[in-house]
Amino acid sequence: MSFINLEYFLFVAVGLVVYYIMPKKIQWVVLLLMSYVYYLSFKVEAVVYIIFTTLVTFAAGLLIEKAETKGKEWLAANKETIDRDQKKAFKAKLKKKKKALMLAAVVLDFGLLAFVKYTNFFIENINGIIGNRINAIDILVPLGISFYTFQSVSYVIDVYWGKVKAERNPFKFALFVSFFPQIMQGPIGRFDKLAPQFFAPHKFDLTRIEYGLQRIFWGFFKKLILADRTAGYVNNVFVNNYQAFNGFYVIVAVLMYCVELYADFSGGMDIVIGTAEMFGITMDENFKRPFFSKSIGEFWRRWHVTLGEWMKDYIFYPFSLSKAFNKIGKFTKKHFKNKHVAQTIPICISNLLIFFIVGVWHGAAWKYIMYGMYNGVIIAFSNLCKPLYKKGLEKCHINADGRVWTVVQILRTFILVNIGWYFDMALSFRAAIEMMINTVYQISFKPFTDGSIFTLGMARSDFLIVAIGCVIWFVVSYMQEKGIRIRDAVSKQILPVRWALYLALVFSIIIFGYIGQTQGFIYAQF
Template sequence: MLFNSLHFLVFFPLVVGLYYGLPPRWRGALLLLASYYFYMSWRAEYALLLLATTALDYYSGVRMSRLPDKRQRRPWLALSLISNLGTLFIFKYFNFFRDAAVALAGTLHLPVGAGPALGLLLPVGVSFYTFQSVGYIIDVYQGRLAAEQNFGRFALFVAFFPQLVAGPIERGGHMLPQFRREHDFDYGRIVSGLRLMAWGLFKKVVVADRLALLVNPVFNSPRQHPEGPLLVLATLAFTFQIYGDFSGYTDLARGAARVLGFDFNLNFRQPYQSASVPEFWRRWHISLSSWFRDYVYIPLGGSRVAPARAYFNLLAVFLISGLWHGANFTFVVWGGLHGLYLVLSTWARPAREWLAQRTGLAAHPGLRRGLGVAITFVLVAYAWIFFRANTLDDALFISRHLLTGWQLNGHQVATLLLDFSQHYRPELAVAAFAVGLMLAVEYFGSRHSPQAWVAAQPWATRWVGYVGLALLILYLGIFNSTSFIYFQF
């Protein structure tokens, strides 16, 4: 079931109505049933996998809570990690590593057979709910969190439908206390949640899905569009498409949770306003980057080690992060690029400060930040090529041809773009308008609280805005139930 589908349009109001109509003691059971129905609408049998993960981690957490020290808890931690990561490996990575091993053996001329491939369909959301459950188990093992003793409450923590399939990846310490509280009907909170959902829907169906019409023809057949201007246009379009798509999903998830009385952590903070790649990762997919920081980077030693080891830790984390996104070398290279960016950013910090002093940029912080934002945007946009490309060969082809064709004069470049977009002219205009509106609202939101600002306006002004946004969604949106990009992870 997609947030941008008619199915959800019926499902969600029904759940909200029943939730507030039932006595508080039955609301948790309703949300758990609704969450499993939501998940089973994709593939019913994989709900058994979700249930098995939940049961094992619940039992492991309860057993660890009864043991006094980490040494005694360690077998239960190992059982949970092996089960969760093993499941993730079988469904998501087995064929990838099998093919890589066969290719390596062929390169080394070793007589190794390919062996059977697993024809398993990737369970939707498995990477997200696995990481959420693993984070809980590690927190219980470390003593940072008391194990949840109520199985139904823990099952709801793992399966809560607004964030089940694409995050944010929540922590037990943040969500479990909310599931223990009663949530009364609050008109202001519900309106706030619906506003956030409407904005998320706009970013998905108007921004992201319109941009997809420009992105897909180029990235799916890059050799048919080898001209640099077209490749740059498609790369820029995908840069905003993935932001509109994923942050739109997050807004829908956070808004739906808010309507029901729950608060999710912020997952995006205007990432394209970042003045450095490290800042970008403090603003983009915050729940995942903080998960890797707390459960991988810091246990590896973080930055509290020798510089060479710290650089290795950064690269390792981002290579793993790239692989988390998908069993394809394109994602590994994407993660490796960001790891390299971060290593170079850390290594070159003294040189940047020296250069800023020598050039006078240190005395102009606004100009310096603007330059940093522009450079960071270019680096991030270039890395998105590897994220979006279907194969590594396609990504390298696009990279090699980004600078070709720019010797044309302005009229020739414009003609080239218009010839390409002859079937997409409405999409170009709508996408440009939608991206501009999205960026303007996000820029305003970085300096003010949009929700508070909207709530402070007279009712007539608010409703003009609501109706205007609804009309933009209805007339400019694409309603073909296009899946969210991160659902494949």
């Protein structure tokens, strides 16, 4: 039941009616039932995976909180009979027990994810060393397993840290793990933000329905008009016969993949957020106009925001506070006279660790690991060279905050991001390198003059539609970047103007959208 099928619309419409006519105390039950019906509509067998993750994480949360409660009770009962050292030893033992419970849940959750997504990757690499002696295993990859696993792990760690109270109702917790709009491709939610919304009463609000539909149709615009239109050209060049293309064929393919990926993923997020909004649930934004970024670091703070925040909160900060990080810091201070370099190297190592994990998260292939490391190395290098950049700008009398330099930085970041797409889209790491080489080989305008570039899945009219669509998208994004709340502005217009805009959006999707020829969402199998 894909987001862009009529079945999904009917499913959500019926669900909304039932949701708002039911007693408010059991509205969350409607969401839970809808979530499992939605999940089962893809693959019945896959429900075993999500139930396993739900039960493991739920049980771990309860056990951690139970250990904490019993520990406090014991300390209160024995405060007169134990000394300071005994109290300290007991607290250390209690922390160790809670940590063991948390780590057990993390290992089981990530262990299942690793088994499902990476078993055949390891078999393939072992076979590369010892010869093809091990057969690949046919493993069912459940829908959205990376997203609900990361979301579940964040919960159990938050319980361990004492940031949230453990949920005592297994069915309520099951809703947090399986909420149907986000199960396919995120965003990765946090329990403290979502749980209060799931279990609070929600009144029918026509404005919320209107805003939700606005967001959904904007997502359709991106997905059906832009993403699916560019997919044919991208597949023909990157996948079907990549060795046959060079020069502008490849450059255009990379640019079209940039449009496809961004429109597909952010369009999917619009549909997710819009659907949730109609049920009274506010999801975290996953994109904040990333192509206005002035650096790769800023790009990743704007692109797939919830994944970046997850990595920062659960990988970067814990590692930065660890004994290993402290040792690295002492080592760099001792061996590097330059204060900036000594302070920055430990942070660079943390960033490289994060982007290695980001690469692994994207998929079981060396190309994804290289994709992560490519971004991590650029960010690390930029951090190390900040003083040099500053001196260079001063010597060249360039205003670092000026409009011209801002545009230069945005264009530079755009180029670097597009180079990274080679690793993301190519069939393999080797294919990515070959395509990079082919990009600068025999560059000429011949593909445009002889029309051959218009025979690879996109006609002239398709390129024109994509160009116009991107301009519209850019204008909307620019207005948002300037702080204009588009949906509020539209809703304040008089009724004829408002409906003219709505109908223009809907009819543009009907006329120009690839309805019936749509591709699946790229991130659906992550």
